[in-house]
Amino acid sequence: MALTGPAELLATWEAGLDRDAAGRALLLHRAARPETGTDALLAVPVGRRAADLFGLRRALFGERMQVRVECGGCAEAMEFDLDAAQFAAPAAGAAADGGAADGGVLRVADGGWVVDFRLPTVADLAAVSRALAGPGAAPGPPDPQQLLLARCTVSATRDGAPLPADELPGALPDTVRRLLAEAAERADPAAEITLSIACPECGEATPAELDIADHLWTELDAWARDVLLDVHLLATAYGWSEPEILALSPQRRRYYLELCADA
Known part of the structure; x- marks a missing residue:
């Protein structure tokens, strides 16, 4: 530096x-x-x-x-x-x-779910903030973590069937959410x-x-x-x-x- x-x-x-x-x-x-x-x-x-x-x-x-x-x-x-x-x-x-902290893809598999995702970037956080604060935001905006998950999901399948990223936050089981959070924390421990x-x-x-x-x-x-x-x-x-x-x-x-x- x-x-x-x-x-x-x-x-x-x-x-x-x-x-x-x-x-x-x-x-x-x-x-x-x-x-x-x-x-x-x-x-x-x-x-x-x-x-x-x-x-x-x-x-x-x-x-x-x-x-x-x-x-x-x-x-x-x-x-x-x-x-x-x-x-x-x-x-x-x-x-x-050279791990995921440099932009690699992480995978979580559990109970028929396979989710490939990337770590949130600075641009992702800014986009989520704009979505929540913008004039078009809904009266009850979704959880920012859900918006972040939708942005950072590369692919997701349930029992082999692909699921669109925008449907993922509402469909994802709590156990898989927890595994995603744990994988992200291990790969990027200074994020929070x-x-x-x-x-x-x-x-x-x-x-x-x-x-x-x-x-x-x-x-x-x-x-x-x-x-x-x-x-x-x-x-x-x-x-x-x-x-x-x-x-x-x-x-x-x-x-x-x-x-x-x-x-």
């Missing part, structure tokens, strides 16, 4: 200010894989993208991630540290082995990361989904505003341009700021 410089990171941050969460996630993914086109990034399985973003996070801000969660029982604010490497490694390993956090005050365990794109954007936003403040202070004190200030190492910038404060 190529390291992105401060000027490029600021450009990514600026471009994401007026975008929604999906647009920001795409910008971050492009920063993690600058050699990859937009269509290819949208075709990446969800867990593979998460692994890429965890890798970008480690490169930019280090291994230690600080996470804040509100207890579901007593509403106490909880803060704890996570190691970004432990979430990036499984999906990265699956992709390196849920933590269970025990509250130190009341002891209740609170489930918390870790959205690396949202977490990384929050960190990038804080970093960008700090860097722009540094630019403002140093430009005011020394008359340097933004590119000249960004070309300084963080350590050297900090030293000049300390000199300004002592003056």
